Amino acid sequence: MAGSLCKYLRFMGYDCRSANDLPPxxxxxxxxxxxxxxxxxxxxxxxxxxxxxxxxxxxxxxxxSDLAAQIRQLVQAGLIHPEIRLTRCSRCNALLQEGTSPEKPNTPIPEDIPLVYCPVCNRQYWEGTHTKNMRDNLLQMVNKK
Structure with a gap:
C-alpha cells in the first residue's frame, strides 16, 4: 500500500512489512x-x-499519497524519529550485519568505509553519497511546509 514509505521506514530502522509482499x-x-x-x-x-x-x-x-507528507504525518503523531540508521534491509526487512556479504565478497568499495549486509538477500549497504542524499532528502521532507 505504501511501498516507498515502507522502504524509508526500513532505512530509518523500523521493522515493517509491506502489503506489496503479500500474494496479489x-x-x-x-x-x-x-x-x-x-x-x-x-x-x-x-x-x-x-x-x-x-x-x-x-x-x-x-x-x-505523497511520501514527504506521510513521513511528516508519522513524525507529528510521534510514531517515528526521522533518522537514517541502516540497520534493516530496505528490500526484505532483515536486520543487517557488519561486514561483507559472503555472496558478494568482492564488492568494490573503499576499504575505510564500514560495510553492512543483509544475511537474507545479501544486499550490501554502506555510508556513501547515496546515504547522504537520503539523509538530506529526509530532512527536506520533514521540514517541508
Whole structure:
C-alpha cells in the first residue's frame, strides 16, 4: 500500500512489512493484513479509509499519497524519529550485519568505509553519497511546509 514509505521506514530502522509482499489478487487481503497486524503487534499504515476503520486503534489512515507528507504525518503523531540508521534491509526487512556479504565478497568499495549486509538477500549497504542524499532528502521532507 505504501511501498516507498515502507522502504524509508526500513532505512530509518523500523521493522515493517509491506502489503506489496503479500500474494496479489487476494480478495481477503485486508482481513489478512488485520490478522497479521494483530498477531505481530503491528500498526497498519494505510490510505484505505475502510481498512483504517477496521483496524481501530491499530491502524493509521495516511492522509496523503505523497511520501514527504506521510513521513511528516508519522513524525507529528510521534510514531517515528526521522533518522537514517541502516540497520534493516530496505528490500526484505532483515536486520543487517557488519561486514561483507559472503555472496558478494568482492564488492568494490573503499576499504575505510564500514560495510553492512543483509544475511537474507545479501544486499550490501554502506555510508556513501547515496546515504547522504537520503539523509538530506529526509530532512527536506520533514521540514517541508
Amino acid at each position: 489478487g487476494n480478495p481477503r487481503e485486508d482481513t489478512d493484513i488485520l490478522k497479521i497486524a494483530g498477531e505481530e503487534k503491528r500498526i497498519i499504515l494505510t490510505q484505505d479509509a475502510e481498512l483504517a476503520r477496521r483496524g481501530e486503534g491499530n491502524a493509521i489512515r495516511l492522509v496523503s
